[in-house]
Amino acid sequence: MIKRFLVLLLVLGINAGAQTAVKEKPSLIPLPQKLEWKNGQFALKNYKEIVVKNASLYQEAELLQKQLKELGLVVPIKKGVDNNSNQPKIVLELGKIETQDSTAEAYKLNIDVKAITIKGSGNSGVFYGLQTLKQLIGAANNVQACSITDWPAFSWRGYMIDAGRNFQPMDLLKQQIDVIAAYKLNIFHFHFTEDIAWRLESKLYPQLTNPETMIRNKGSFYTQNDLKELINYCKERHITLVPEIDMPGHSAAFKRAMKMDMQSDSGLVIVKNILNEFCDTFDVPYIHIGADEVKITNNNFLPEVIALLEKRGKKVIGWEPGGKFKESTIRQLWMEDATKVSANHNVKYIDSRHLYINHMDPLESVVSIFKGKIANLDKGNDAALGGTLCVWPDRRVSKPEDVFMQTAVYPAVLAFAERSWRGGGQPGWLTYVGLDGSKEVSVFKEFEHRLLNHKQRYFSKMPFPYQAQSHLKWQFYGPFNNQGDLSKQFYPQEATEIDTNKATLTAIGGTFILRHWWGPVVTGLIEKPEENTTWYASTKIWSDKDQLQNFWIGFNNISRSYGSDSPDEGTWDNRKSEVLVNGKLIAPPHWKQAGAKGNLELPLIDEGYEFREPTKVQLKKGWNTILVKLPVGSFKGKDWQNPEKWMFTVVPWL
Incomplete structure (x- = not known):
């Protein structure tokens, strides 16, 4: 066995001592911006209380308490500071974090024998600190001593699922939300209207979700209560749900249900009624209107739709290339090379170029996403918000779970989480690990070790084809x-x-x-x-x-x-x-x-x-x-x- 192990290390190109060192420390994804390992491991059971210094963090404290209970540890929550208690504790607090950029998502985590302290610039920062703490818990519920200061390179770290073409049940949607939350993504882009089917209930126009209007998964749609539930489920995990109601393209299901084209005068009236109903019903800051891959026959359509949504206090997002948008419309890039949009500093944009994983192979997707450079930048700015990883299962699937095997979703999510949080990367779309002896090979190899550890630890019961x-x-x-x-x-x-x-x-x-x-x-x-x-x-x-x-x-x-x-x-x-x-x-x-x-x-x-x-x-x-x-x-x-x-x-x- 010893000979086999040494030969395997030789084949893998891994130094035995280096491999041992990798195994000694927890594998973190995304890797924090600043990480200092310290000597010592401490039993989590020794930390006897969760101290909440700010009342607004009670939800995060309850989340931590639940996570500890799943490990068999019952830890009470205490408000404020117990100065008479010398026992080890887990402290959650808000405060200023010294980082390169001011962001509520920054956090500082410190683990020593006396306390585990998580300080966040905002509640989301504390939440992300908790996700890192979860990954630091090793065998026998021990935690490694360390000091971490961390913040995201991009403010928009999104994940998109198309449930219009292939319906996804609520439990599977929640699974995806749980996964992206664990890896510090903060946008759930929900695409639920398509040529194939309109999958959101409308009280005004119930015919939109009639089974006969659907080509696949006939009769499967989301009720208004379903969407409210998903919005709240996301909020609890510091994720913003971005709904996409595609218009005026990708709207054949609308045409079948309403017996008219969206861009007709009557169709536009109905679209406005649907959007007003949506704004009255759901609490979301953004509405994505799609507006790509369509010939505009009614020049008033997009201006009137955008004006209505902005009047209702919504930030509008559209695909680029797409319609003729106002400067205030956030563009989501799917093909344009970013030069036209980025040349106008008044236009905010999200990068999804080279992030359509339905076109990628499993091994290719992890490599190209990990090596890629979001928005051609090392980090975001006021215009370049970040990126969204997109899952477009255009082709019919036999069952919803097939999407995650055929498109290798979760390996790609972890690679995207690393890149969108850490920033950096290489220009272009690069599809292989690298030439022998190049630095990029050793960089990817280190990430792959962490990825495979996460596959074994967190995805044993979920599809993870890598x-x-x-x-x-x-x-x-x-x-x-x-x-x-x-x-x-x-x-x-x-x-x-x-x-x-x-x-x-x-x-x-x-x-x-x-x-x-x-x-x-x-x-x-x-x-x-x-x-x-x-x-x-x-x-x-x-x-x-x-x-x-x-x-x-x-x-x-x-x-x-x-x-x-x-x-x-x-x-x-x-x-x-x-x-x-x-x-x-x-x-x-x-x-x-x-x-x-x-x-x-x-x-x-x-x-x-x-x-x-x-x-x-x-x-x-x-x-x-x-x-x-x-x-x-x-x-x-x-x-x-x-x-x-x-x-x-x-x-x-x-």
Whole structure:
């Protein structure tokens, strides 16, 4: 076992001493801005009372009390300061925190033998301090001595779920809210009206939620009491719920229910009535009106809608690119490169570019989000508020939970939480861990260790499709001109032993996109990819015995926003990609929908490696050579629903 452990560390590229040091300290996500570990661990049971110095913090104290009770600890709450008590205590208080930026979300946490003290600039700061404290609790309910001063780089740290296309039940929505609260996100963007269905009750127009107006999940919608409950559930967790009522685009369900177009004169009257009803019913500061992907036929529509909402005291948000908005409208960027919006300092904006995880693979999403730079900035400002991570399950799913396996939501949430709280990152959309020996590899590797610890500790009963990848080192060989013959073989496949000195480059990771369908905007591994070429990738995997090993293997992770075709039987993809282990071809899965033509109403079943049974690969004792063949013809997909994403994923389950 000792030999196996040391070899595994060698394969993972981890120094044994460094790995031990990582395990000694709790894994925190997001990592605090200032963190000083100190000597000593203290038993949580020794802290005998929760002292609340400010009456407004009683809700946070009750939250802490509940968390401790779940650990088997009954700790009373006391108001004010008990000067006669010398017993260890947990102190919650408000006060000024010295940070780079003034924010109510800043906090200071100190743990020593006498007290655990959480001071916040505001109640939200204390709440975030409690989330950090929860992560600091280790085995046997011990806490590590430390001093933390922490604050967010961005004031807007959002998460969006589309429940218009695929309905999500209340318990699943609350689960998502609980997760984002634990990781210090503060916006829950709730998208519940779509072409597919209008999913919010209206007392004025009950026909909007009639089952016959819905294409999917017929009859499933949220009552007004449901939405009130969600708004309050968010407020208790210092999250602002941002409702989106999409208009005038994405409104086919409205048209089916009301028998008219939104932009007609009569339609506009109804929209105004709906918005007034909404403002009368719900206590929210923002209303998102969508306003993208539509031809404006009524030039009065958006100005009148925005004027109404602003008169009702609401801050209006719209998608950019989208309609012609007032300067006061907050823009949510989904494609625009931020230069046009950021050039006008009077316009506030939220960045969601490169944050649509329905287009990303699980391993790619964690890497690209962690490495990305929100709003092209290290931290927010008065105009650049922050970012929102978006989950758009455009394609029908068989059951609501499938969204979280097919789109790998929670791994992406943790990566986004780290980046939106910490700030920084790298410019552009980067899809792989990094080149061998680069600093970015070691930075990502450290984050991945924390991510995997959180997967094990907090997500054992929730979908969390992510496997370690920062230990995998691949040599890439190419390009070889295949002249359009994708079956043609070249040196790495013909050689008895591959000479690693002939490698074109060496890179780290488990998923590699040689060229994205959005290239060159999205940066793939190959700097100047060429059509009609073949590349090879090779790595070595150690096994301490002859065994069947589970692998994630895939060559075309289908976007959940397109009606893409399923792979043909007997193929991994349409490029004739192959994977060989010790010279033996690994057969592709027996696809359950082999050759099915793309259809947004046809749920995916096993097309993605993350939600099908793993591929079982026979490994021999010792080193095993994996060779991946990556041919490509034209970069132009056969249609927009089937874009050409030249890529592969090969990852063993550790």
